[in-house]
Amino acid sequence: MTGEVAKAGRILRAPENFVDSQLALDITSKGLDEQRRGFLRKSFLAAGAALASGTAYGQAAGGDPAILTLPEHSRTLGKPVAANPYGMPSRFEGALQRRESPGLTRVNAASVSFTPLQSLFGIITPSGLHFERHHQGWHDIDPAQHRLMVNGLVRQQKVYTMDDLMRLPSVSRMHFIECGANTAMEWGNVAVPSVQYSHGMLSCSEFTGVPLSVLLDDCGYDKKTARFVLAEGADGSGMTRTISIDRALDDVLVAWGMNGEMLRPENGYPLRLVVPGVQGVSWVKWLRRIEVGDQPYAAKDEAIHYVDAMPDGMYRQYTSIQECKSVITTPSAGQRLLDTGFYNITGLAWSGRGKIKRVDVSTDGGRNWRTARLESPVLSKCLTRFNIDWTWDGAPAVLQARAIDETGYVQPKINELRAVRGTRSIYHNNAIQSWQVAASGEVSNVQVY
Amino acid sequence: MTGEVAKAGRILRAPENFVDSQLALDITSKGLDEQRRGFLRKSFLAAGAALASGTAYGQAAGGDPAILTLPEHSRTLGKPVAANPYGMPSRFEGALQRRESPGLTRVNAASVSFTPLQSLFGIITPSGLHFERHHQGWHDIDPAQHRLMVNGLVRQQKVYTMDDLMRLPSVSRMHFIECGANTAMEWGNVAVPSVQYSHGMLSCSEFTGVPLSVLLDDCGYDKKTARFVLAEGADGSGMTRTISIDRALDDVLVAWGMNGEMLRPENGYPLRLVVPGVQGVSWVKWLRRIEVGDQPYAAKDEAIHYVDAMPDGMYRQYTSIQECKSVITTPSAGQRLLDTGFYNITGLAWSGRGKIKRVDVSTDGGRNWRTARLESPVLSKCLTRFNIDWTWDGAPAVLQARAIDETGYVQPKINELRAVRGTRSIYHNNAIQSWQVAASGEVSNVQVY
Incomplete structure (x- = not known):
């Protein structure tokens, strides 16, 4: 992982090719005074303000400070609009990637890629850098074929198309999502070498969807007997997680939108559950079914995995909230x-x-x-x-x-x-x-x- | 532009290939009841809940409802993590693009591409779909070479590297940016055929940068004489705009971050001005110089362009705030x-x-x-x-x-x-x-x- 660490970058931010170049080209305050005097001496050469500010470029490019040259991008016609109908980061930001931690799992389709927190600003995680945790890999599912079934303790079970769902009253809210296993290595005194690997199973987006409560009402869930719901994903792992009915009726969303556009395939396109405050595994991706029941389902990923090993040899189940x-x-x-x-x-x-x-x-x-x-x-x-x-x-x-x-x-x-x-x-x-x-x-x- | 309109999509959202497929495959409530009965009759075939929810897929694919088949993505190992180190939208979202309005300007490097508002959710604009308005095209500028000069009525003029700037106290804030010419065609009763073209010079992001007031303090602007600043870009148009000193000291940012990552090249990478509430032309991209002065600069793009033609034949200058x-x-x-x-x-x-x-x-x-x-x-x-x-x-x-x-x-x-x-x-x-x-x-x- 050492090679990876270098890629994780140095201060002030990650792409190390950028920072290294900075070192080579750093202009100290002293150098700046020199520059300024040079600039003032030679300012008669400058046709105007545009040229004037070009002095820094002339020096940075290694040229004679006496020769005031504008950089090429100030002298040429640039690229047209919509050159990229869907835009991408600068070519200088190529080192900014979500990265797998090799060897963390045996199969890279059942692994993790971490968000490069060390190089991000604000609270919104760019969707292209959202962390990944798959249990049997990801698919790019055709939304026209995708369906969501609601069944169990309901008056009428229903199957919704994406169009059905997207006509319903929608809400947009910003929430973090964190894998319950984030920062796991620190339990055992294994100090992993960067915040990307120690805390990078953490992202934050603006999600848009229909409140799960609207669907439960629409299907007429049984208010007397319903105590839990089961959420199930459409990938090969058939991820299933239990959520209490109180939480399901509170702030859980059946979401299709993430940061203004449709979910990305790696994040559950076209539909995922958003369970605010709860560990990521419950935010079931590629959501295809909600079942209403009267007891916890004790699914594999809540009875055997995602349990907290305690010092007395016991395991805590259903500890899902991500504490402060x-x-x-x-x-x-x-x-x-x-x-x-x-x-x-x-x-x-x-x-x-x-x-x-x-x-x-x-x-x-x-x-x-x-x-x-x-x-x-x-x-x-x-x-x-x-x-x-x-x-x-x-x-x-x-x-x-x-x-x-x-x-x-x-x-x-x-x-x-x-x-x-x-x-x-x-x-x-x-x-x-x-x-x-x-x-x-x-x-x-x-x-x- | 008619062909473009079709691409702008229909209800419920834009990519028309998606909606059209929905029409073909729509499952009515009646169909659903049939399905459910079929499902219950055949449920002995189902090994469990995973198979059960597959019924909808079996029908949607046009197969015999009696044959319960899971879609391929529920039966196979998917793609690994970090298959895309920088992720992209689904292959089914290809129609969701920012689009130029052909013929709007004579040169496509001095034109506009519009954000597809009709298909977006929430308030964050995906950076890949942020609208573009260039005056002489865009460039992908090397941040290691880029400099920002502050000069004019200051005690000490300075040149900052990106590293210099990114060490300074930074703030993150969400703001809209709207071109002053957004919705321009509606003045003349030309009803353009979609909200992408009528209102799509509008985007919203979380911006991160250093307050301009910090730089002005750092250079010791002259509090007695300073009344305006000029912001200048490094592209070929040398875009220059006047901003009052009161506004410059209030909420203006010299920003490098947009939606959590570095600005995109089309949006001014590595540095742009953020002038909240003010029309986009003042948010100077590829920002290379701030000059402090005692009067408005009457630059080309504020004296001749970006002026409001009034009914009496006069023009209003410096009307920059985007009203409600x-x-x-x-x-x-x-x-x-x-x-x-x-x-x-x-x-x-x-x-x-x-x-x-x-x-x-x-x-x-x-x-x-x-x-x-x-x-x-x-x-x-x-x-x-x-x-x-x-x-x-x-x-x-x-x-x-x-x-x-x-x-x-x-x-x-x-x-x-x-x-x-x-x-x-x-x-x-x-x-x-x-x-x-x-x-x-x-x-x-x-x-x-």
Whole structure:
């Protein structure tokens, strides 16, 4: 994975080809003064403001500072509109990818690709970089053929086409989705080398769909006996998950839209369940059936997998809510501070129980804390972006973030979590993450107790 | 443009290949009951729930209902994770494109491509479908070479690299961007045939960058004399726009991030100005220079272009704020209602002056109005999604939306706007839009006075 780490990038952001070039071309303040004087001396050569600002380019290109040249893109006709009817990132952003962690699973169709959190901004995850967790691979299903059945304890079972669904009252809401196994390696003291691999089973989108409650009402679910629903996917794994009827009637969506357009195939196109605050496995992709029942279904992926191993040898089932958590995304492990001075520490906070109330940041391993600035909007069961100023003096430092949600719950330290949960678990690790900054500027993943 | 209209799609959403297939394969309620009985008769064949829900597929594929077959994607191993390190939409969404309006300009590098609003959900515009308006084409500029100069009435002029900028305190905010010429054709009674072409110079993203005020402070702008700034782009058009110092110090961003990742090349990568509430031309792309001055610059694109022709033969300059406006995106012109019954009317509202307070919807050409439901979050100078129930009885109808912003401003009717502005203008048409539903279900663009 070492090769991958390099690709995960350094400060200030990931694509390392970009940052490396910056090092080579960095213009210091001193250099800038030189430049400016040169610019003023030679300004009679400039026909106007456009040329003037071209000085920086002339130098960056290695040319004689006395020769003021405009870059080619300021002198030529560019590409036409709709050259890309569906646009793509810059050619300089090619290193920004979701990445598999080789060897994590035996079959790459039943594996994970991680979102490159270290290089993202704000709270919206670009759909092309949304993390993936498949149990039997993904398909690009024809929406004209796809159907959703609602059956079980209902007055009338129904089969809906996509057109049927998309005529119904729809809502749009922003929510995070996090795999229950996110940050799993940290349970066992395996400090994975970047935030992409430690926390990258986390994404956030604006979802659009019909409330599941509308469909349950439409089919006349039995209010006396209905206590659970089962959601089932159409992929080969036939993923099935139990959801309580209270939750199903609350804020669960049968969604087709993600970030303004149709879901991507890897994220369940044309239909997936959105279960705000709950671990990703319950957000059943390629959703084809909802069954209403009177007891939990104890499906394979809730009775055997996705259970919490406890220190006494027992397993907790049906622990689905993603508790309050946060992580600093920049600076983070695998990045490097280029020099001392001012940095903007930034990261993400979220809670499956509601809104984030506060995020504190420490740069000395948890001895002192300062409250970070939260970007708006702060939404329920959604990522919240935080920022805080930091001036690095060149001494080793340990960076931590600690989130508090609107219920008053405080994100725990790893030793606090282990005291209750032990170290045998895979799931639901929401401990405070520590990043160590070395005197060299290298940032690495450490565990601080 | 007629061929283009077909591509703009019909109800419920655009890709017409999808909707057409739906027509061919529609399962009526009667058919469903038949299906269900068939399913129950044959259910001994089903090994479990997975097979059971496959009945719909067996029929949809045209097979004997007695033969229960699972679709191939439920029987096979799918594609691996990270098959697309940067994911793309489904192969079934190919018709969803930003499109040029042929003949609108003489050179396609100085033209427009429109966002397909009729097929989008929520408020976030997928970056691949963000509208384009270039004045001399677009380039994919190397961020390692790019520089931003701040000069003019400052204590120390400076040149910033991208790394310099990205270390500074950053903020993330969601804002709409609308071209001042959006909906221009409606001034002259030219009812363009779809909302993509009438309102598609409109997009909305989460932007991340450093407040311009931070850079102006960093360079020590002259508080006594500074009254305006000039923003200049690095493309061949050398786009330059004047912004008042009050606005520059308020909410303007020097942005590199859009929807979580770096700006797209067509949208100014690696740096653009974000001027919330102001027409798109001031959001200078490929931003390379900010000059602080004491008077407006009267640049070409503010003295001659982007001026409002008034009925008395005069022109208004520097009218930059996008006033309160809304439009129904579905159903909209070029779509077709497949049958009578329930529909979810949905659309977008926005104001350059702040938040949307209310959106009313009429289905009878403005005689009666009902208040629509606003999706959260409702943010300042950002798109707001509205939804409202409607049951179509099959009679002709005229659909309208009317937005009111937090200042109390009410979106005007087209005749109210013409009474003040005449019909010679190109810019700043924020009139109420009317869509006519014919008895056939066809939706078209009409002007209602």
